[in-house]
Amino acid sequence: MRIDVVTIFPGYLAPLRESLLGRAADAGLIEVALHDLRSWTHDVHQTVDDAPYGGGPGMVMRPQVWGEALDAVIASDSRPPRLVVPAPAGRSFTQATARAYATEQRLVFACGRYEGIDQRVVDHYSRQFPVDEVSIGDYVLVGGEAAVLVIVEAVARLLPGVLGNPRSAAEDSFSDGLLEGPAYTRPEVWRGQAVPEVLRSGNHGAIARWRRDRALERTAKRRPDLLAALPEDRLDAADQAF
Ligand code: SAM
Numbered sequence: 001m002r003i004d005v006v007t008i009f010p011g012y013l014a015p016l017r018e019s020l021l022g023r024a025a026d027a028g029l030i031e032v033a034l035h036d037l038r039s040w041t042h043d044v045h046q047t048v049d050d051a052p053y054g055g056g057p058g059m060v061m062r063p064q065v066w067g068e069a070l071d072a073v074i075a076s077d078s079r080p081p082r083l084v085v086p087a088p089a090g091r092s093f094t095q096a097t098a099r100a101y102a103t104e105q106r107l108v109f110a111c112g113r114y115e116g117i118d119q120r121v122v123d124h125y126s127r128q129f130p131v132d133e134v135s136i137g138d139y140v141l142v143g144g145e146a147a148v149l150v151i152v153e154a155v156a157r158l159l160p161g162v163l164g165n166p167r168s169a170a171e172d173s174f175s176d177g178l179l180e181g182p183a184y185t186r187p188e189v190w191r192g193q194a195v196p197e198v199l200r201s202g203n204h205g206a207i208a209r210w211r212r213d214r215a216l217e218r219t220a221k222r223r224p225d226l227l228a229a230l231p232e233d234r235l236d237a238a239d240q241a242f
Contacts, residue, residue, distance in 0.1 A: 001104065001159060002164040003032045004073050004081075005148055006066075007111040010034040010050060012145040016152060024161045024162045032152075033076075037111075040068040046157040049114050066110065066206040068127035079106040085122055087112065088140050090133030095174035097134065099144055099153070102158040109151075165233030177230045179223055181214030209238065 005013050016032050017025065024030045038046040049059035074081055082104050091097075101107060110117060123130050136147045157163055173180040184195040198210045219227050220242050227242065 001030050001078055001156075002106040003030060003152060004035060004077070004106070004108040005032070005145075006035045006037050006069050006073055006109065007114060007145055008037045009111075009143070009145055010036050012117075012143075013148065015149055016199060020162065021153060021156055023158055027161065029159055030125065030156055030163050033073075035069065035073055037065060037069050037215075040065050040072065052115060054122055056115075060115050061117040063118040063124075066117055067124070070108070070110065070121070070125065073108060075206050081106045081108045081129055083108045083110060083122075083125050084148075084151065085110045085112065085117065085131065086132045086136065086144035086151070087116060087133040088135050090135040093134045093136050093147075093154075094194065097155070098151070098154040098158060099180075101155045107152075107155070109144070109148045111141045111148060131171075174226075176215075177226060177234055178215040178219045179226070181211050183219055208221060212239070213242075224231065 001227075003016075005016075007013065013034050013090055016019070016034075021030070025032055041047060045083075048061055048065050050062050052058065052060045070083070082101070082222050084101075085192055086109070110121070122131055122133060134147070134151065136150050141147060158169055160166070163169055169175065171180070184199060188195055188200070196210065201207070215238055217226070
């Protein structure tokens with residue numbers, strides 16, 4: 001997968017070269033290109049923003065510079081792009097979105113700052129290829145860069161070969177519609193607290209049932225909305241207690 005990020009702070013995206021993502025890039029599983037939006041400005045101050053029409057506080061990112069930048073970035077690779085514009089007013093980014101993005105050949109991210117990007121940029125490119133305005137949560141960040149880090153990490157770990165053990169992603173929270181239950185490792189007793197006995201029993205059926213029950217219990221308590229949205233056929237007879 002090819003990932004392009006257009007931003008006024010390319011240095012903010014340095015973590016894309018660290019850890020799991022860095023290894024995925026080294027292995028050729030993802031290819032990341034960072035682009036400085038200011039390199040498409042034409043004035044001495046490299047201006048990327050202007051006052052909002054209609055008045056009000058803050059500044060809006062200018063469409064001309066975004067148009068030049070995105071035209072050039074999109075033309076720099078032949079793979080079909082999906083443009084992702086982080087925005088608090090966008091659709092919620094979820095594990096289902098991450099799964100859908102993991103099937104794309106190319107994601108191009110446009111990082112807003114200030115009051116965001118002139119809406120005509122999204123409207124213009126939406127006529128040419130898929131464009132999503134995406135929110136990573138109901139709060140407001142200073143810029144889109146942190147959102148891009150979140151989205152890329154969630155997507156990249158789903159790409160074949162990125163995680164050492166692909167079962168990890170398959171058994172994570174949200175993959176079966178539930179939150180994952182608690183996990184334990186050695187020692188058997190820590191500060192007076194013992195690991196649940198069933199996990200040490202070697203009885204795989206009992207362990208699977210215990211894990212399923214803890215996942216259901218945790219989801220019911222913390223995210224009843226997820227449980228309510230679970231289709232009937234995803235619950236078995238023993239699940240009905242929840
Ligand atoms: N005026 C905008 C609004 O109220 O919807 C907020 C702009 S915010 C200060 C600046 C930039 O941060 C946005 O253009 C977007 O790129 C990013 N951003 C802020 N919160 C975000 C969120 N929850 N999800 C995704 N991106 C976000």
